[in-house]
Amino acid sequence: MFKQMEIIGQFNLGFIIAKLNSDLFMIDQHATDEKYNFEMLQQHTVxxxxxxxxxxxxxxxxxxxxxxxxxxxxxxxxxxxxxxxxxxxxxxxxxxxxxxxxxxxxxxxxxxxxxxxxxxxxxxxxxxxxxxxxxxxxxxCRKSVMIGTALSVSEMKKLLFHMGEIEHPWNCPHGRPTMRHLVNLEIVSKD
Structure with a gap:
């Protein structure tokens, strides 16, 4: 479902804020790119x-x-x-x-x-x-987008699309979570 996420923007030059239906997510740009690059190395490197x-x-x-x-x-x-x-x-x-x-x-x-x-x-x-x-x-890690790097909307979308292409997108190879659920907007709006 990563391809269906709507990009809201970038936070603190390190996190992508994205929305899926009424759920808001924060994606760590470095951990996400690192996991994708790691999976590609694992699969394709001889x-x-x-x-x-x-x-x-x-x-x-x-x-x-x-x-x-x-x-x-x-x-x-x-x-x-x-x-x-x-x-x-x-x-x-x-x-x-x-x-x-x-x-x-x-x-x-x-x-x-x-x-x-x-x-x-x-x-x-x-x-x-x-x-x-x-x-x-x-x-x-070394070849991934670093924290502190400003990203365009298309670059953020590319990172999200990559998450949908790998088998286990939830943690970088060192164990850091790639994304967090922030809030369900329907619950917030009811209060």
Missing amino acids: LQGQKLIAPQKLHLTAVSESVLIENLEIFRKNGFEFLVDEDAQVMERVKLVSLPTSKNWTFGPGDVEELIFMLNDSPGVMCRPSRVRQMFASRA
Whole structure:
């Protein structure tokens, strides 16, 4: 219903005041833009891997090794690549050959283990290790509209439209609420 909201204006160069029917809402312009940018990074970014000089043995259980092998594409999208030797002994079939790198962020076997743990609960579901999520949250924050920025009505509408395009628009990646219900105007007018 974000597309149906009427823009009332901007408050304190940080909040959009919008109306839907008789309800008035205050939307945090930075948190809203940050959440949208974060979701787009999560969905569309394929991290590039850095090849290792020599393949690295992973000390995985048989179950963890199977989870990894069944989800190689998810690992690839997260920047991890493996050499899989189907003829090797169970628990020795997988070697790490590439790790994701991104500017000052480095990753390692601990991130592989975390991703295996996540995929054990949700097989085949695209997920990201917590450190990748932190990196995306940091990038989303830096590229988002800042508090103190004056916005035109069309820029405010764009932010609201973006809220309607993402799955969970209610909080920024750091947990800050993106919007608050201020008041129902019918209740105010009755008093």
